[in-house]
Amino acid sequence: MRILWGFLSGLVFGLGLVISGMSDPAKVLNFLDLAGSWDPSLAFVMGGATVTTFLGYRLAWRRPAPVLDASFDIPANRSIDRPLLTGSALFGIGWGIGGFCPGPAFTALPLLAPGTLVFVPAMLVGLWIGDRIKARGITDLKGASA
Template identity: 80%
Template structure:
């Protein structure tokens, strides 16, 4: 049953990305182009998502446990460290240059746009290579003796 609800949730998310235009990388790039053809519509999409998330969390946290799980699965690591910040910067740069992040890229894949056909395989390759890389000194937190 969890797989069915997961599929339906992903379907609603994907439809929302398509209807809002976020599956179009030009829309994202135009939002980031403050000096040119700036398009503020992404701000409205993000605002709507923030409001929906705020209300949703308020409703969910009133429950003792999620509907399809015996308990909430919350992260325990709350550290804001160098690897986290480096990853966030790399994600932001890639999002700005390519106009895609993983959700909209997978949603746009059936449109067979050339940018998507390059981005998605590169993303999958990066997801496969990333865990296999030896940690770089820049990304490794310093320890004091």
């Protein structure tokens, strides 16, 4: 049952990305182009998502546990460190260059656009490299471990 709900949640999320235009890299790049042909429509998408998330969390936290699990899985690490800032910067640079973040990139795959067919494999390789780096305990480019 949990797999079914996960699938349905992903389907609704993906449809929302497609309907909002987030799976169109040109629309995303126009949103990021403040000095050129700026398209503010994605700000409304992000604003709507923020309000929905805020309300959803307020409802969820009233429950003793999630509907499909025994307890809430809340990260214990709340520090802002070099790996977090580096990852955030890489994510932003990739989003600005490619016009995709991971969710919309996967929803755009069925379009078989050349940019998507390059971005998704590159993203997966980057994720794999990141996992290898974390597995070795390397937290910066000098090779020092945390």
